[in-house]
Amino acid sequence: MPQTLTEKILSRAAGYPVQAGDLAMVKIDFAMVQDINGPRVVEVLDELQVDRLFDPERVMFVFDHYSPEPTPLASNFHTQMRAVAEKFGVSLRDVGAGICHQLVVEAGAARPGAVVVGTDSHSSTYGALGAFGVSLGATEMAVALMSGETWFKVPRSVKVNLIGSPPAGVSGKDIALHLLKLQGEEGGLYQSFEFQGSGLAAVPVHDRLTIANLVVDCGAKAGIFTADEVTRAWFASRGFSAEGFEAWRPDDDAEYQAVLTIDLSDLEPVVAVPHSPASVVPLSNVRGTSVTTVFIGTCTNGRIEDYQAACAVLKGRRVAPGVRLLCYPASRDIQLELLHTGMAQILVEAGAVLMPPGCGPCAGLHGGVAGDDDVIFSTSSRNYRGRMGASGAQIYLGSPAVAAATAVTGRITDPQELVESDKVVV
Amino acid sequence: MKLRGHAICLGDNINTGVIISVKHLSRASTAHELVPLLFEAIRPEIGPQLSGAVLVGGINFGSGSSREHPVHALKAAGVQAVIAASFARSFFRNAINLGLPAVEVDTAGIEEFHQLEVDFDSGIIVDVDTGLTKQISPLPPMMRDLLEAGGLVPYFKLRGRLGAKD
Numbered sequence: 001m002p003q004t005l006t007e008k009i010l011s012r013a014a015g016y017p018v019q020a021g022d023l024a025m026v027k028i029d030f031a032m033v034q035d036i037n038g039p040r041v042v043e044v045l046d047e048l049q050v051d052r053l054f055d056p057e058r059v060m061f062v063f064d065h066y067s068p069e070p071t072p073l074a075s076n077f078h079t080q081m082r083a084v085a086e087k088f089g090v091s092l093r094d095v096g097a098g099i100c101h102q103l104v105v106e107a108g109a110a111r112p113g114a115v116v117v118g119t120d121s122h123s124s125t126y127g128a129l130g131a132f133g134v135s136l137g138a139t140e141m142a143v144a145l146m147s148g149e150t151w152f153k154v155p156r157s158v159k160v161n162l163i164g165s166p167p168a169g170v171s172g173k174d175i176a177l178h179l180l181k182l183q184g185e186e187g188g189l190y191q192s193f194e195f196q197g198s199g200l201a202a203v204p205v206h207d208r209l210t211i212a213n214l215v216v217d218c219g220a221k222a223g224i225f226t227a228d229e230v231t232r233a234w235f236a237s238r239g240f241s242a243e244g245f246e247a248w249r250p251d252d253d254a255e256y257q258a259v260l261t262i263d264l265s266d267l268e269p270v271v272a273v274p275h276s277p278a279s280v281v282p283l284s285n286v287r288g289t290s291v292t293t294v295f296i297g298t299c300t301n302g303r304i305e306d307y308q309a310a311c312a313v314l315k316g317r318r319v320a321p322g323v324r325l326l327c328y329p330a331s332r333d334i335q336l337e338l339l340h341t342g343m344a345q346i347l348v349e350a351g352a353v354l355m356p357p358g359c360g361p362c363a364g365l366h367g368g369v370a371g372d373d374d375v376i377f378s379t380s381s382r383n384y385r386g387r388m389g390a391s392g393a394q395i396y397l398g399s400p401a402v403a404a405a406t407a408v409t410g411r412i413t414d415p416q417e418l419v420e421s422d423k424v425v426v
Numbered sequence: 427m428k429l430r431g432h433a434i435c436l437g438d439n440i441n442t443g444v445i446i447s448v449k450h451l452s453r454a455s456t457a458h459e460l461v462p463l464l465f466e467a468i469r470p471e472i473g474p475q476l477s478g479a480v481l482v483g484g485i486n487f488g489s490g491s492s493r494e495h496p497v498h499a500l501k502a503a504g505v506q507a508v509i510a511a512s513f514a515r516s517f518f519r520n521a522i523n524l525g526l527p528a529v530e531v532d533t534a535g536i537e538e539f540h541q542l543e544v545d546f547d548s549g550i551i552v553d554v555d556t557g558l559t560k561q562i563s564p565l566p567p568m569m570r571d572l573l574e575a576g577g578l579v580p581y582f583k584l585r586g587r588l589g590a591k592d
Contacts, residue, residue, distance in 0.1 A: 023566055025588070037512050047579055066452060075450040121492040131495045135492035139578050143588060151588065186486035189512055195522060206512070219486055221515055276439070356536040361490075364449040382490065384443045386467040416538060 002251035004157040005224055006192040009248070011269045013115045017211055020156040024080075028058075029114040029131075033145075034100040035063045037119035037138040039077045042084040044142035054148030059090040060099040060107065067358030069095070070366035088342055098311050098331025098357040101125040101299040104332060105209065108240040112227035112248035117144060122299050122381065124216040129234070130227035132192075135216070155192040155221045156257040158252075162199030164265035169416060172207025172402035173301055173379065173399040176214035177270045177426040178262065180279035188220030191257065194250060195225045199264045205234045206305040213300050217277045226250065248250050256383065269414065272397035275385040283402060288403065294325045294407040295388075296400050297355075298362045301379035302330030303378035304337050311346045313415050319351035320410030326368045326372045327352045328360035352407070364389040373400045427546040427574065429527070431480040431506045433437055433553070435538045436465075438484035438528075442517065444468055445488070445496035457495070457502035476503035479571070482533050483510030488517020493577030497524045507544055507563075509533055509551065522569050531562045533559045 001019065003011065012015045013026035032050060033041050036207035038061060053059055061081055063320075066074035078095070085092035093103050101122055110116050112130030117123060119141050134152070144150040166175065170288025179193075193215050195208075204210070206223050213225030225231070227245040235242040269283040296302070296310050307329070319325045325348055329335040335357050338344040347354050361368035362380040364387060370376055372392030398413065407413040444467055446460050452458050465472045481487075481500070487510035488496065497520045500508070507527040511534075520529035527546065531551060536542065541554040544562075551560040565573070568588075573583035582588070 023568065023576060035450065040494060044579060049580060065448075069452075073455055077452075119492065120570050121490065123492075135516050137492060137494045137516065137523055139494060139523045140519065143578060147588065149588065185489055185514065189486060190515060216491075219489060270440060363443075364447065365452060369449070383442070384490065386447050386449075387443055390450065391467040399489040 002039045002253040002255070004254045005194050005226060005248065005250040006157050006222065006254065009113055009115060009133050010152060010154050010251070012113060017335065020154050023151060024154055025151050026115055027149055028117050028144055030058050030104065030109040030116045031141065032100050032104050032123070033117035033141060033147055034065060034118070034120050035077060035081060036065045037141070037146045038081045039121060040138035041142045041145070043140050045425060046143065047307065048142065048146065050146045052345060053090065053145045055283070056089040059145060060093060060104060061085045061105055062089055062093045062097065063095045063357045064099045065363065065365055065415035067095045079266055081359055086375065096332060096356050096358070097303065097339050098334070099299045100386070101213065102303070102330040105129065106331060108131055108235065108238065112231065112245045117141065117150065121216050122213050124220065124223050125209055125213040125299060127212035127215070127222050127224040128205060129406065130231055130245065132222055132224060134222055154340060155190055157194050158194045158254040159259045159261055159262040160193050160195045161197040162195060162264060163197050163198050163261060164263045165202030166264040166267055169401070170267045170350060171399040171401065172210035174267055174270050175203070175207065175264065175395065176211040177272055177280045179211070180214060180218050180272070180278045180373060181270070182260070183278065185217070185276055185278045186219045186415055188215060188218040191220055191265055193220050193223040195223065200225065200228055201230065202264060205230060206303045209303065210300055214277070217381055217384060230337050254374070269399065269402060269411065271402070272383055273381055274394045274396070277397060284399065284413055286396065289375070289412040290394070291375045291377045291406055291412065292323060293368065293370065294323060294403050295368065295376060295378040295380065296325070296403050297328030297330065297360050298380040299330060300329055300381040301400050302334065304334050306379065307338060309401040310404035311410065313347050313401055313418060314350040314352070317350055317408045318350065319407045323407055323410045324368070325350070325407040326355060326360060327354040329354045329357050330334055331357050361388050363387060377403050377412060379403050428544065429506050429548045430541060430543045431478045433482045433536050433538055433542050434479045435482045435536065439486045440483050442493060442496045443487055443490050446499045447454040448491060448493065451495055457498040457529055460495065460499035465504035465505055472517060473503065476500070476505050479505050480544065481505055482536050483508065484533060485511045487513050489514040492516035494520045494524060497521050497526050501526055509544070519539050522572050523578040525573060528575055529562050531560050
C-alpha cells in the first residue's frame with residue numbers, strides 16, 4: 001500500500017507497516033528534555049526507580065527557558081537536573097548554550113526519517129530536516145527515556161504543495177504565518193503536514209525551520225519537509241553524513257486527507273496581531289502602530305540568517321528613543337558568529353540589548369518581561385494574552401527584517417520604507 | 427467509571443498559557459500553589475468554582491505549550507474531567523497520562539453550572555438539568571487502562587511496560 005512520508009517514518013520506527021489511524025508503539029531516535037518540563041521528568045524517573053536510560057547518547061538536556069535563572073526555584077531545578085544528567089551520562093547543555101530545538105538541529109540529530117521527541121511543543125521544528133518531530137509530556141517522556149519507546153496515533157497527512165518562489169521581503173516567517181492564517185489555530189489538529197513541490201528549492205533550511213516550528217500553532221502534530229538537495233547540502237556542509245536520504249519521500253500515489261497548494265510568489269509580508277498567532281493580516285494593515293519593545297530571537301527566528309536580515313536594516317541606524325530592542329541569539333554558535341562577523345557590533349551600536357543565548361522573554365519568564373502598557377513586536381511564535389508577561393500587553397508577530405525596521409522608527413514599519421527614505425536623503 | 431459534576435464552560439481555543447501562565451512556574455513549587463492563578467487572564471474569579479467541576483471546552487482545548495502543569499493544576503483545583511469538541515494532542519495525552527479524564531464530544535448546548543453526568547461505560551454524557559444527552563466514542567483500550575490505573579506512573583508500576591493488556 002502506498003504510504004505518506006509520515007506513515008513511512010512511523011512504520012520504520014514501529015518495525016511493521018502502519019497507516020493513518022493506527023495506534024503504534026514506536027522506537028525513538030532522539031529525545032530532548034528542556035528545563036520547564038525537566039523537573040517533572042526527573043521526578044518521574046526517580047519515582048519509577050529508573051537506573052539506566054535506553055541510550056544516554058541519544059538524549060539531551062537543555063537549560064534554555066531559565067537561561068540564566070530568574071528565581072531561586074529555577075536554580076534549584078537546574079541543580080537537580082544537572083545531577084540527574086551526570087548520573088545517567090546524558091549530554092547537558094547548560095545556561096548560555098542555546099535554545100533546545102536549535103541545539104538538537106546543530107547536533108545533527110534531526111535527520112530525514114528519524115523520530116525525534118522533545119518536552120516542548122515546538123519540537124515540530126525537526127520536520128524541517130525530514131524528521132518526525134513531536135512533543136511529549138514530561139511524564140511520558142520519563143517512560144520513553146527508560147524504554148526508548150512511546151506511542152502515537154498515526155496522523156493523517158495533508159500535502160502542502162509549494163510552488164513558485166517568494167518575492168523579495170517575504171521570509172519563512174511570512175510563509176508560516178500565511179499557513180496559520182489559512183488553517184486557524186485548530187485547522188491542523190491531529191494532522192501531519194508534508195511539504196513538497198517545486199517551490200521547495202526556493203525555501204532554505206533556516207526558513208524551513210521557522211515553518212516547521214510554527215505548524216504546531218495551527219494544531220498540527222508534525223510538519224515534515226521532504227529531504228531534497230537543499231537538505232543534503234545542509235548536512236554535508238556541517239560534516240554530517242547525508243546518505244540514504246532518498247528513502248524518505250512519500251510514495252507518488254500516497255493518500256492525503258487534503259492537498260493545499262501555496263504559490264509562494266503570491267505572498268506578501270504579514271503580521272500576526274493580538275492575541276492569536278493565526279490572526280494574520282498584511283503588514284500594510286498595521287503599519288504605523290507604535291511599539292515600546294522589539295524582540296528578535298527564539299526557536300522560531302533567532303538564527304544567523306535572521307540576524308543578517310535584521311543587521312541589513314540596522315546597519316548605520318539607531319533604535320528609536322523610548323524603544324528597547326532585545327536580541328537573544330538561538331545558540332552559542334550563532335552568538336559567536338555574531339561576534340566574528342561584526343554583526344554584534346552593528347546591533348550594539350544601533351542601541352540593541354544583546355543578550356545571552358536562550359528563550360528570553362518569549363514566554364514571559366525573564367529578561368524583558370512585558371508590562372501592562374507594553375506593545376511588542378516579536379519574531380517569536382505566540383502572542384496569546386499574557387504570554388510575555390502582563391495580560392494587558394499587546395504582542396505582534398512578524399519577520400526579523402520587519403522587527404528591525406520597527407525598532408528603528410518605533411512604529412511597525414516595512415523595511416522597504418527605510419530604503420526609500422534613504423534614497424530621498426541621498 | 428462514572429462521574430458527576432457542574433459544568434464550567436470555557437469556549438474555543440483555550441490554550442495552556444491561559445489555563446496557567448508559564449511565568450508562574452519558576453515561583454510555584456507545587457500544583458496547589460498554581461490553583462489561585464488558573465485562568466487569571468480570562469476568568470480570574472474562577473478558582474473556587476473549579477472544585478468538583480467538569481470543564482467544557484469547544485474546539486482545540488489545551489492548545490499551545492505541551493507542558494503538564496495545566497493538568498496538574500486543574501487536578502489540584504479539584505476538576506474531575508474535561509470534555510471538549512476537540513483537544514490539542516499534547517493536552518489530551520498529558521490529561522490521560524496524569525489520570526484526568528479527557529473526553530472528545532460535541533459540547534454544543536451544555537450550559538454553565540448545569541449538572542453533568544459522564545458515564546464512561548455506556549458512553550453517555552447527560553446534562554441533568556435539561557436532559558440533553560451526548561454520545562461519546564469509546565477510548566482506545568490502552569488509554570482506558572491508563573485512566574483506570576490513575577495515570578501512566580501507577581500504570582507502569584503495575585505493568586512494567588506500555589501496551590495493550592494482552
